[in-house]
Amino acid sequence: MRQGFYRVESVREIAGNIHLLSLHAPQIASAVRAGQFLNIKTRDMYLPLLRRPFSVYNRNGDSLEIIFNVVGLGTRILASGPSREPLDVIGPLGNAFGTGGDFEEAVLVAGGLGIAPMPMLTAELKRAGKKIHTYIGARNGSQIVREHMENVSVATDDGSAGSRGTVVDLLRTHLGNSSMTRPKIFSCGPTPMLRALAALADEAGIPCELSLESPMACGIGICQGCPVEVKDGPRKYALVCRDGTVFDGKRVVL
Amino acid sequence: MANLSVRIGSLKLKNPVLVASGTFGYGGDVPDLSDVNTIGGIVTKSLSMKPRDGNPPDRIVETAGGMLNSIGLANIGVHEFIKNKLPGLRKFDTAIIANIAASSVEEYCDVLTLLEAQEGIHGYEINVSCPNVKEGGLSFGTDPVITAEITRRLRKLTPKCLLMKLTPNVTHVSEFARGVAGEGADGISLINTVVGMAIDHRRRTPKLSTVTGGLSGPAIKPIALAKVYEAALAVKIPIIGIGGIMNTGDALEFLIAGATAIQVGTANFIDPSASMKIAAGLGEYCDANNIANVKDLVGTLKVRADISVVKSWL
Ligand SMILES: Cc1cc2nc3c(=O)[nH]c(=O)nc-3n(C[C@H](O)[C@H](O)[C@H](O)COP(=O)(O)OP(=O)(O)OC[C@H]3O[C@@H](n4cnc5c(N)ncnc54)[C@H](O)[C@@H]3O)c2cc1C
Ligand SMILES: Cc1cc2nc3c(=O)[nH]c(=O)nc-3n(C[C@H](O)[C@H](O)[C@H](O)COP(=O)(O)O)c2cc1C
Ligand code: FES
Numbered sequence: 001m002r003q004g005f006y007r008v009e010s011v012r013e014i015a016g017n018i019h020l021l022s023l024h025a026p027q028i029a030s031a032v033r034a035g036q037f038l039n040i041k042t043r044d045m046y047l048p049l050l051r052r053p054f055s056v057y058n059r060n061g062d063s064l065e066i067i068f069n070v071v072g073l074g075t076r077i078l079a080s081g082p083s084r085e086p087l088d089v090i091g092p093l094g095n096a097f098g099t100g101g102d103f104e105e106a107v108l109v110a111g112g113l114g115i116a117p118m119p120m121l122t123a124e125l126k127r128a129g130k131k132i133h134t135y136i137g138a139r140n141g142s143q144i145v146r147e148h149m150e151n152v153s154v155a156t157d158d159g160s161a162g163s164r165g166t167v168v169d170l171l172r173t174h175l176g177n178s179s180m181t182r183p184k185i186f187s188c189g190p191t192p193m194l195r196a197l198a199a200l201a202d203e204a205g206i207p208c209e210l211s212l213e214s215p216m217a218c219g220i221g222i223c224q225g226c227p228v229e230v231k232d233g234p235r236k237y238a239l240v241c242r243d244g245t246v247f248d249g250k251r252v253v254l
Numbered sequence: 255m256a257n258l259s260v261r262i263g264s265l266k267l268k269n270p271v272l273v274a275s276g277t278f279g280y281g282g283d284v285p286d287l288s289d290v291n292t293i294g295g296i297v298t299k300s301l302s303m304k305p306r307d308g309n310p311p312d313r314i315v316e317t318a319g320g321m322l323n324s325i326g327l328a329n330i331g332v333h334e335f336i337k338n339k340l341p342g343l344r345k346f347d348t349a350i351i352a353n354i355a356a357s358s359v360e361e362y363c364d365v366l367t368l369l370e371a372q373e374g375i376h377g378y379e380i381n382v383s384c385p386n387v388k389e390g391g392l393s394f395g396t397d398p399v400i401t402a403e404i405t406r407r408l409r410k411l412t413p414k415c416l417l418m419k420l421t422p423n424v425t426h427v428s429e430f431a432r433g434v435a436g437e438g439a440d441g442i443s444l445i446n447t448v449v450g451m452a453i454d455h456r457r458r459t460p461k462l463s464t465v466t467g468g469l470s471g472p473a474i475k476p477i478a479l480a481k482v483y484e485a486a487l488a489v490k491i492p493i494i495g496i497g498g499i500m501n502t503g504d505a506l507e508f509l510i511a512g513a514t515a516i517q518v519g520t521a522n523f524i525d526p527s528a529s530m531k532i533a534a535g536l537g538e539y540c541d542a543n544n545i546a547n548v549k550d551l552v553g554t555l556k557v558r559a560d561i562s563v564v565k566s567w568l
Contacts, residue, residue, distance in 0.1 A: 003287050003526070041524065046472045046500065050316050051524060088525075090287070215314040217321060218523040220287065222279035224299075224328045225314035236307040237328070 001220065002027060003090045008082035009063060016142035017069050018113070019079045025089065026062035033096035034121035035188075035211050035246045038066065039219035041088040042074040052078075053219055053241075055116035055188070055211070056092065058148055059123075067116055067145065093219050094245045097209055099124045103184035107206070108134040108149070109197055111167055111189025117211060119148030121186060126150075133180075137167025137193065168196040175204055187211065191254055198249035208249035214240040229253035256540030258533070258548045260294070260514050262492045263440025265377050265415035267294035267349055267515060270548060271505065271533040274496055274519035275300055275353035275379060275419070276325065278526075280339040282346070287526035293533050295349030297443075297517060298335070300381045302355050303365050305331035315452050315461040320473030320498070321520060322450050324464040327355050327384065332365045336372055344374035351417070353379040357387040359400070363407055370412050377415030380408060383423075383446045383468075395421040395430070395446070402433035409438040417494065419443035420485075422474075427481045428488035435489040443494040443517065444485055445478045471520040472498045479511050486512025486553055500528065502535030512553040 006025040014020045028038070039051040052074040054066040070079050099106075099121065106125045110118050115136060125132055132150040141161030146152050154162025155170040163170050167189075185201050187194060188211040201208035214226035221242030230238045230251050238244065238252075258269035272295040273281075281296040290296055308328025315322050330339075335352075343350050352369050356362040362380065369375050382395035382404060394400050405418055418434040420427055422445040431442050447468025452461040460466075478497025486493050495513030499505055500521045508516045521528035540548055 001284075001286050046319050048316065049319060049321060049471055049520075049524065090526075215312050217314045217323065217520075218526075220284055220526065222283050222526070223277065223314070223323070223523055224308060224325045225323060227308065227311050227313065227328070229310075235305065 005086040032092040035097040036092040038091035042077045058119045104182040105131040109187040111137040111193040114189030195254040263415040269294045270515035274517035277519040282342040300355035320471035322467040324467035349376040355381045379417040383421045405434040405437035431485040441492040483511045509551045
């Protein structure tokens with residue numbers, strides 16, 4: 001992990017209210033792995049006060065990309081375009097997805113902005129020679145991003161793209177109709193989705209890694225602000241920012 | 255080069271800047287992002303006798319110019335601290351101050367006694383903003399008699415620097431300051447967080463799992479300055495100013511208000527080297543203004559003689 005000032009190269013809208021920001025950050029780009037995040041000071045003032053965490057979406061040579069929805073002040077500032085001032089960034093933070101292990105087919109499941117870590121994950125899995133299936137859930141068709149992803153199936157709440165319903169239901173159906181060889185699930189998305197997915201993975205006996213979110217003050221393990229309950233502890237809680245954000249689905253209580 | 259060193263009881267700090275309890279882990283957690291050898295000292299996360307899990311999520315919410323936390327004193331416990339954290343801290347060239355939290359007067363004494371037997375601890379800071387189990391969970395720190403009593407009991411157990419960390423959530427902090435000074439505390443750390451809450455109006459739910467939490471950051475600096483000023487007028491022992499200090503200018507305000515040293519808290523979350531920058535900034539300020547000793551700034555607030563300061567609390 002390091003702290004540095006990096007130039008914003010571009011900001012553009014790539015889907016309904018989804019913005020892509022590209023950062024020239026060679027030192028982070030050379031070290032980052034799929035599932036890690038950046039903690040960004042959106043401007044040099046005390047409003048917003050804290051940094052804002054974002055998953056690394058993609059790496060492009062010396063550049064890193066993040067994608068985000070505008071939900072509040074910090075993301076509104078980032079979406080307003082590259083400022084002259086470079087951004088103060090700490091990263092890469094958190095652990096990473098386990099792309100190396102003992103499996104053949106990777107099942108990527110993303111809900112909403114949970115697609116953020118999937119392009120980097122896809123690239124890493126391809127390098128590791130894994131077969132990839134991607135399942136994306138969104139509120140509607142205008143919010144689907146498929147770039148840099150492979151073998152994509154879609155579910156939307158309103159049925160405006162792909163099948164109607166939740167992405168976990170879609171995956172359940174697919175798992176029922178096909179047989180995968182030694183699959184492993186990788187997921188990122190809203191907590192209710194992750195909870196349902198962890199239950200499905202458990203039922204089907206498929207190993208499953210979940211990237212979690214939590215409100216964070218520091219992102220670097222010094223505030224104790226981001227607990228997630230774990231089943232295997234000596235301690236009741238692990239820290240999402242330092243011990244995660246990626247956890248074995250069997251390990252966490254969501 | 256100005257002399258930045260200050261003395262608090264028997265403890266000499268190379269400069270008046272420390273990192274505040276609970277905002278810098280156990281002290282050695284982010285070596286890539288900070289150099290603690292350039293600051294006056296590290297105050298550890300509050301340590302209790304047994305490990306504490308802390309409160310359920312959500313523990314953090316940002317508010318205008320500040321943040322609320324309800325960590326619930328989550329910590330690894332004093333035994334694991336001694337075994338796994340203290341050896342690393344001994345290698346630093348800075349003062350190590352162990353912060354202690356407890357739910358009974360006896361527990362404060364027992365934790366301090368365990369630490370007193372160790373090498374490498376230069377002083378103690380006592381967090382009295384903890385629920386007192388015997389008194390039905392009311393904070394020790396809101397009762398001046400118990401706060402003084404804790405000081406008296408701990409004073410007997412150590413010749414090292416003993417700091418009492420007071421809460422701002424009382425009417426007259428000077429009453430507490432006089433109490434702990436009278437029982438032999440070497441200094442007073444002021445302030446801990448201010449009670450606050452935040453609500454999600456759409457869901458009609460509190461944003462913190464514990465409903466209320468502790469407010470910190472720039473939003474509390476004016477409160478902290480007023481409390482430091484009040485305490486500094488009431489007692490002769492050194493005050494360590496805490497609350498919303500983000501930069502050198504903020505630190506100077508606290509020194510001028512009467513603090514001998516300062517602690518940097520929430521700013522560490524935004525910039526883990528904030529305290530180091532402030533220590534360097536104080537040196538530059540003194541040099542630029544021909545101040546030979548940073549001590550000479552302490553309590554130099556100029557108040558117009560024709561204005562009567564409201565001292566009803568004194
Ligand atoms: C490890 C991690 C990775 C993330 N990656 C991405 C990403 O790739 N793309 C993306 O769009 N968002 C991501 N988020 C969420 C993102 O950090 C928040 O959306 C952002 O902090 C909002 O900032 P704001 O100032 O715009 O909004 P605020 O005004 O701070 O908040 C607006 C709304 O967002 C909610 N919110 C605030 N902070 C968080 C948070 N940390 N997690 C969840 N909800 C929050 C608030 O409760 C509120 O409802 C990630 C969060 C974490 C913890
Ligand atoms: C997340 C967090 C955790 C804290 N934990 C402790 C603690 O364990 N013990 C303690 O005495 N104070 C604790 N504090 C209080 C700080 O040490 C400090 O008194 C307070 O935050 C005000 O300073 P600031 O505005 O610079 O943060 C904590 C504060 C925060 C924000
Ligand atoms: S956000 Fe501070 S410990 Fe995780």
